[in-house]
Amino acid sequence: MSHTLGIRQAQKQKTRQALLDAALGLLEHQSLSSLGLREVTRAVGVAPAAFYRHFKDTADLGVALVEEALGSLHETIRAAIVTTGGSDERIDRAVDLIAAHVRAHPAHVRFIARERHGGVAPVRAAIGVQLRRFADEVAEALGADPESGGWSAADLRMLAGVYVDHMVMTASAILEAGAGADGDEEAAARRAEEAVLATARRQLRLVTLGRRHWLD
């Protein structure tokens, strides 16, 4: 789509991506707040000073990770939104999409869940902005649904917030379920994950029922 960037810029972006990937890996067992610059460069195999060619901070790197992580989530959300059919089918599909997303990008999901309320203010803010954007998008889609006739914009926004929050919580819960029995008991992990999905479906059904009787 664009100017094939020179081999120099290509190499630079490759290193940048390597830094992001290494950081994401290191963040599996710690918070961004304690991620060291040297730690990241060491994992990539690059001099500490090279870090400054790409980011000014580990917080800066964190913000870049937010873009990456929520960029992929955005596609999943759009896919869930455009789903048609009865409410049960839509719920099943939404939960399946979330589960698939967690399976495809576990580190991204962990990062968002961990840093959403984390100790690094710019990262928290970036996540907040994006999630609010998602909620606006969902609210707009809900407004287009004939089932939402008579709903105020504020109520639609409130409902959308419930859906987005529930999605993030569910994604994190799926992750925990997989990590809890990891190692020798893969079957137990599968069962725990299925239990999380079943609960998530029931919770969505509860919300959908409330939605249906909102205007009484």
Add this chain to the structure above:
Amino acid sequence: MSHTLGIRQAQKQKTRQALLDAALGLLEHQSLSSLGLREVTRAVGVAPAAFYRHFKDTADLGVALVEEALGSLHETIRAAIVTTGGSDERIDRAVDLIAAHVRAHPAHVRFIARERHGGVAPVRAAIGVQLRRFADEVAEALGADPESGGWSAADLRMLAGVYVDHMVMTASAILEAGAGADGDEEAAARRAEEAVLATARRQLRLVTLGRRHWLD
């Protein structure tokens, strides 16, 4: 209620509490994962080595903080549970209780929200256990409610989970609302907090509606 402990043990517990308080203060702007042992002792005005007389780790200190923070929350939850009256009154009271709790223990709420998905495994586990305990308690109370006739134990547990999760999320949102416009604009902070509370009430009303029509 107990043996008046000697002046030695009293002094020890005083130092221990000072360490906990100092840590809680330092955790306003960072995650437990990056909290240093020396940092805490320096804030208290005590030698680094003294730390080991009370905790073996900062993770260990974190677990102690979980007990403290969720101990106070537990009382608030019990107060919310025993509330009687129509559903709207119960919702208003529950939201008011949460708001009061956040005002009384902001650092505790921040700690729990931050470390619930944080980078320190033992602390995450401790929070998970306690929140699950709270949910069980809520589920039991819901089961005693005549409005829950015909509900399965699993469904009651699912509903309780929604309530507990929503409470934690709301508490954290109240905190953010207060911090967002802090400093020169106290009026704006009040308005932002009231908006959060209004949304929380509507969300609870939505869930209550779903609950009422669950058995259709």
Add this chain to the structure above:
DNA sequence: CCACTCAGTAAACAGCTGTTCGCTGATTTT
């Protein structure tokens, strides 16, 4: 072809970290 740009290097800086050691002196126990 040649001047220039600039991603990544190696070294050095002061300052921080967790942990261990033997010690002190007030409190407790015998």
Add this chain to the structure above:
DNA sequence: AAAATCAGCGAACAGCTGTTTACTGAGTGG
């Protein structure tokens, strides 16, 4: 009154941290 306990101290340890510096050498554009 003598003996034992033990919370807190101060010093030392190796190893880590972020940041700056002058540098190299491959890639670029006129």
